[in-house]
Amino acid sequence: MANYDYDLFVIGAGSGGVRAARISAAHGARVAVAEEYRVGGTCVIRGCVPKKLLVYGAHFAEDLKDARRFGWDVPDCGFDWKLLRDNLLGEVDRLNGLYNQTLGNAGVEVILERATVTGKHEVTLAGGRKVSAKVILIATGAHPAVPGCPGHELGITSNEVFHLEALPRRVLIAGAGYIANEFAGIFNEFGSKVTLINRTDVILRGYDEQIRDRLLQISMTKGIDFRFNAKFEGIEKVKGGLKVSMTGHEPIEVDLVLFATGRVPNTRGLGLEAVGVALDDKGAVVVDADNRSSIDSIYAVGDVTNRVQLTPVAIREGQAFADTVFGGKPHQVDYENIPSAVFSHPPMAGVGMTESQARNKLGAVKVYTSDFRAMKNVLADRNERSLYKMICDPTTDRVVGLHMIGPDAPEILQAAAVAVKAGLTKDAFDQTVALHPTMAEELVLMK
Numbered sequence: 001m002a003n004y005d006y007d008l009f010v011i012g013a014g015s016g017g018v019r020a021a022r023i024s025a026a027h028g029a030r031v032a033v034a035e036e037y038r039v040g041g042t043c044v045i046r047g048c049v050p051k052k053l054l055v056y057g058a059h060f061a062e063d064l065k066d067a068r069r070f071g072w073d074v075p076d077c078g079f080d081w082k083l084l085r086d087n088l089l090g091e092v093d094r095l096n097g098l099y100n101q102t103l104g105n106a107g108v109e110v111i112l113e114r115a116t117v118t119g120k121h122e123v124t125l126a127g128g129r130k131v132s133a134k135v136i137l138i139a140t141g142a143h144p145a146v147p148g149c150p151g152h153e154l155g156i157t158s159n160e161v162f163h164l165e166a167l168p169r170r171v172l173i174a175g176a177g178y179i180a181n182e183f184a185g186i187f188n189e190f191g192s193k194v195t196l197i198n199r200t201d202v203i204l205r206g207y208d209e210q211i212r213d214r215l216l217q218i219s220m221t222k223g224i225d226f227r228f229n230a231k232f233e234g235i236e237k238v239k240g241g242l243k244v245s246m247t248g249h250e251p252i253e254v255d256l257v258l259f260a261t262g263r264v265p266n267t268r269g270l271g272l273e274a275v276g277v278a279l280d281d282k283g284a285v286v287v288d289a290d291n292r293s294s295i296d297s298i299y300a301v302g303d304v305t306n307r308v309q310l311t312p313v314a315i316r317e318g319q320a321f322a323d324t325v326f327g328g329k330p331h332q333v334d335y336e337n338i339p340s341a342v343f344s345h346p347p348m349a350g351v352g353m354t355e356s357q358a359r360n361k362l363g364a365v366k367v368y369t370s371d372f373r374a375m376k377n378v379l380a381d382r383n384e385r386s387l388y389k390m391i392c393d394p395t396t397d398r399v400v401g402l403h404m405i406g407p408d409a410p411e412i413l414q415a416a417a418v419a420v421k422a423g424l425t426k427d428a429f430d431q432t433v434a435l436h437p438t439m440a441e442e443l444v445l446m447k
């Protein structure tokens, strides 16, 4: 039998790579993980975690205003961007330390160097050292895509947004997906003038139409400008800012351009093609249901495979890989009914099929909705309505989709997603007594 330096060599210490490394080591494998930047990956270092802290920080703008209607004498409050930024970067440092500690405790060797694949069982580190491994796991994630227009280097991406020296007075966000809508809400709450532009006239493609229309309507009421069917033509530096030109609209002057136009798998320069690993047209590693690539000894999990670009999915893929390859407990990730959320202002969340997906698949569907103003918003005189929507299969009464927009929608949906995943019916929701007064009770009162 071949004698390898390691049983498993993981490239990339993000959500998927760390889980795979830790669990494989717990199963008795000799594991090393190489990371070229910081242990923790996109989610912890420059994604979900710092973003959510900004969302919390931004929401105080509304809470402080609403507090006055609840009797609080709130003086005019200032906002210190640098204080929030430094506190959240401190939290990122703390988590980075914890991730390092977790890997160390699990007996995983952490190598802070870029690694490339130079053989079916060989990895070469940036310093020149070559190591061998029985199995190589690619967990290198993805990076922001930037449209190639003239002057694109004058814009930033979600990688840089957490490090801004100052809040922009005027910001243009390119794209209308997750990151665009989340940061539109954040900057708008902090007082920046936000313009969001997209190449088509759709925001949050893939989410239920009625729910995303509600977000569009609320965002516009809050003062966010949208420009649709606007393709980037170029960015140039002008006195006092940046001038952005686009098709179909007048140019606009802003202080910051944030690209949020999707993410590209990190496979370039990794040496994968040279050893025969098949990549798709987006550069993603093509894998089977067991996360195995076209080369038997090379696997991949997480965003680099471009299946579902969500942290909890990458974690499950890492776990399934470790249990299957090193734990003698083979299992595969179930991609049905994955809940997801957009931390916009207000947030939205969904699980299962949208109304149009369900109509395409099932023909007829039954749709139940609740369109209401949260009690807190009524007293706060905030004219912002929530919308909950349940899609059912009319032949079985089974709930096949649940979609929500409103305060705390992601918190509420996580629990309801258990019911959808379990295949419960509308009647099961109806049989459940409402918990009054809550927003969540609308789930069991839908007509």
Ligand code: NDP
Binding pocket: 147, 174, 175, 176, 177, 178, 179, 180, 182, 198, 199, 200, 201, 202, 203, 204, 205, 260, 261, 262, 263, 308, 309, 310, 340, 341, 342, 343
């Ligand atoms: P999304 O895929 O959500 O949205 C991309 C947006 O950019 C779309 O509006 C799309 O337009 C537009 N676009 C795509 N390509 C181009 C291009 N070449 N030129 C101009 N516009 C373009 O990507 P994000 O960058 O917002 O986020 C990346 C991924 O990260 C998400 O898909 C998600 O999986 C994950 N994420 C998850 C979060 C969460 O769970 N809350 C938060 C942030 C990110 P159109 O649709 O009209 O074609």
